[in-house]
Amino acid sequence: MFDDVQLRRAVALRRDLHQHPELKFEEHRTAGKVAEGLRDLGYAVREGIARTGVLAELDTGRPGPVIALRADMDALPIEEANDLAHRSAHAGRMHACGHDGHTAALMLAAETIMQCREHLSGHLKLIFQPAEEGGNGAERMIQEGVLDAPRVEAIFGYHNRPGFESGMLFVKPGSAMGGNDTYRVIVQGRSGHAAMPHLAVDPIYVGTSIVQQLQGLTARHKSPLRAGVITVAAFHAGDAANVIPGEAELLVNIRNDGDEVREALAGHLEQVVAGVCNAHGAGYRIEQLHHVPPLVNDPEWSELVLKVGRDRGVARRIEKVDTMPTMGAEDFAFYLREVPGCFFFVGNGEEGAYLHNDRYEFNDEILPVAAGTFVALVDALMGQEA
Template identity: 70%
Template sequence: MFTDKQIHNATAMRHTLHQYPELKYEETQTARRVADRLRSLGYRVTEGIATTGILAELDTGREGPVIAFRADMDALPIREANTFGHRSKHEGLMHACGHDGHTATLLLAAEAIMERRDQLCGHLKLIFQPAEEGGNGAEAMVKAGVLENPEVEAVFGYHNRPGFPEGQLFVKPGPAMGGNDTYKVTIEGASGHAAMPHLAVDPIYVGASLVQQLQGLVARHKSPLESGVITVASFHAGDAANVIPGSAELLVNIRSDRPSSREALTGKLEQVTKGVCDAHGARFRLEHIHQVPPLANDPEWSDRVLALASEYEVSDDIQKLDYMPTMGAEDFAFYLQKVPGCFFFVGNGNSAYLHNEHYDFNDRILPVAGGMFVALACSLLAHR
């Protein structure tokens, strides 16, 4: 499906992207490289979408479906510990989730698809989005209209997965990745002397009680047949050993696998917080500071992806999972809320895990992931 030269060039591009990581909504240099490459291949390119996003389009001029493929471009604020030649040159920034590989994958596929344009009909959109890491870049791209004019009928993307066999292509129909809701809880008590707690309202005690009570939502309000977890990731209060502080701040992170589990956990958060605070005479403020919906693959498109992976011999190891491979969130879910499609996975082998200072994308999986995109384009846009 790809020549050795194409794979070599895609690997070189991946290494270049890895050396020059950029944070969410700051991917200017990355976007410039991507746009230049796409123009050289013959795509119609629109830059600056949702700040730094790119939309590349192939209009075959023949009637047919409209489909979209997506890659993410942003990096993370992590100091890289690797020592190989393509390690990050931007100190304190790192492609620790493989977005450099995802971008290089879609550029590799874009080249092979353009070579086959005479065999295709319809319209292909390639979405290179910013800010997947906590910036809801997909939501911003959707709001900017990348799924419209013409209206996209199916959308596809992927993520590499450390801990799964190298090159294994797998799909989880239905709920496939967790939703992510983050709340800031501010508890207002009454400060006082550590030796006289009865004259104060201790927000640390109230907050500790809340931490315990929140686990009851997972154990007793969410169905045991659904997935979800609540983590209190931050708890800040006080700075002196002999003073009960007046307030405390908690960051509560809630993961869920579908709308019903999300509602069971987020829907009662305010009620539980109010009950705990009322019981001890404290007040509270609840701020919803970040939200990504659960990612749910369309079952029919999931089966179609698996069938095409086999038909086009994309991988020697193709699997249909009956369990969620991760509760990690992925803002590709915003595309799937608007358009049916499938987010597939490719095993990265026995590498360090995502968001780790020793992680690196496995270049050997580029032809597998890129091949899946080419197979989708060749089948769904086949000129008959």
């Protein structure tokens, strides 16, 4: 499907992006290279969507479906520990999740798709999205109309997955990645002397009680057949050994595999906090800091990805999995709440560091599998013999 020149060019782009990582909503260089490359290929290109996003469109002029493919572009605020020729040239920033590879794969697919444009019908949108890492860039892109005019009928994206066989293509129909809710909980006590706790309201004691009670939600409110977890990721209070502080701050992260579990966990957060605080005469304040819905693949489109992959031989091993491969969140979920589609996975290799690790490295050998799946989907859905 791809010749050696194309693959070398894709690897060179991937490594260039890796060497020049940019954080959420700062992907100016990346977006510029993407936009320039897509214009050179003949796509109609819009820049500056959701600040640094890029939308490329191919209108074949023939009636047919409206299909979208998406890649994310942002890096993470991590100092790279790899000793690579193309290691990050910017202190404190690296592509520790493989978005450099996601971008390079879609650019590789874009080239082959354009070469086949005379055999396609319908309208294709290529979405290069900023700020997947904590910025809800997908939500911003949707708000700024990337799915509209013409309205997208199906959307596809992918993520590399360390710990799985290199180049393995796999799909989880239904719930495939976790929803993510992050809250700041402020426990408002009353300051006092450590020797006279009865004259104070100890927010540390109240806060630790909240930590314990929250785990009861996962144990007794969530079905054991569903996935969900509550993590208190930070607890800050006080700075003197003989003083009971006036406040304590907790950062609470709640993961879920669907709306039912989200309601069982996040839906009862305030009830637990209020109950514990009221029992001890403390006040509280809860602020929601971040929300990403669970990523739920459409079963029919998931089966299509598997069928197309097998029919066109895009990978040596293609599997449908029954269990969620991760509770990590992915803002592609926002697209799937608007239109049906599928977010598939490509194994990054069974060895090597996991995502968001300072020694993570995208496996360039999987570029033709990811890009090939995109091309195969476009051919199957937009090909004039489809």
